[in-house]
Amino acid sequence: MLSSPRRRASTFQQAVAATSPRTTWTRDEISDVYNQPLMELASAAGNVHRRFHKPSAVQLCTLMNIKTGGCTEDCSYCAQSSRYSTGLEATRLSTVNSVLEAAKIAKENGSNRFCMGAAWRDMKGRKRGMQNIIEMIKGVRAMGMEACVTLGSEYYQKPFSLRLDWKSLISHILVLDKEQARQLKEAGLTAYNHNLDTSREHYPKIITTRSYDERLQTIENVREAGIHVCSGGILGLGEVPETDHVGLIHTLATLPEHPESFPVNKLVPIKGTPMFGQEAVKLEDLVRCIATARLVMPATIIRLAAGRVTMPESEQMLCFMAGANAIFTGEKMLTTDCNGWEEDKAMFSRWGLEPLQTDASKVTVDSSSVHRQIVSEDQRGRTAGEQLQAQG
């Protein structure tokens, strides 16, 4: 259904005037925002960004692949799926020491979030792995950095009554589910990354071994455990930007709480995967997506994630101006290259950017979300309310 120009203007103006996040967006409203003239959209997003965040502050996160390859899933973009011949060698879970050494280097280079990724479908039956991951999280937090993990669907159980075969009964007994989430939270985990990747409609063309609802269930479980949700998508999977980017943003912006962070990945084409050879996302679609996310999820951190290494600095700056405020930095993403620390330091100095100081050490391991909120508001500069007060 097309909206009248009058309604279009008012939805956009409401988004521009927001002083707090709102989770009641309709898909049409988000589409209205998305379809504003790009200059208007990007400039409005920049203004909202300034109301909710310190404009010069960009969070530096460093990734480490703690378990490479050999994954049973069929995500059609991924170098680590065992279904495709990508030439990647599978490894076992990294040792706690090697992870903490890498985290130390990240910290020395100014990163304040360390994100550990494992090529797993889920954590089912991984008791030993879990113990090691808990040690990794504790070690990263003890260094005063935020800790994030991405380990697949953290846990998922189909309704018990639907599957009463032996296999599912056994898996019910083996799965640690909520207990795992509780342990991750207790270890001090700051955030759990689990991307929806694309819209619900486009999703079945990309992944068939895990459903969209399983992803949403994982996100819900993470949120309920009191862990920050980091969830975003990949652009350039053959989707239609006007419908699929809007669909992805709409799903995330209407969750009971907006994700704490929204990673925007540009597809890194991996030879051997079905997505290799897809047309790259256009810069205008990338900026439109970031600006729309900034307007409809104003308090969320928007992370310019995979594919940044292919973007000229000028393109990256357009993204920051439209509301992006985090990056992955360091030697590697998971299996592909990342912009190194030195390159990013030079870019920060040229453009007057500074690392977002979240002083993760202030966030105690068992802190309540209220305390976390206070600290994060404190860190991101003035809150929306304070800004408005200051403007009189």
Ligand code: SAM
């Ligand atoms: N196995 C876990 C999972 O799928 O949740 C964690 C690791 S997985 C590699 C993390 C995310 O990286 C994916 O959900 C996807 O959004 C992103 N990703 C993976 N390969 C990518 C690629 N070639 N280009 C862009 N993003 C990619």
Ligand code: DTB
């Ligand atoms: C996210 O959204 N992007 C990161 C992180 N979360 C785990 C991963 C990007 C992977 C890029 C392709 C690769 O290096 O294999």
Ligand code: SF4
């Ligand atoms: Fe496995 Fe994650 Fe890659 Fe999918 S994205 S194949 S779940 S590692």
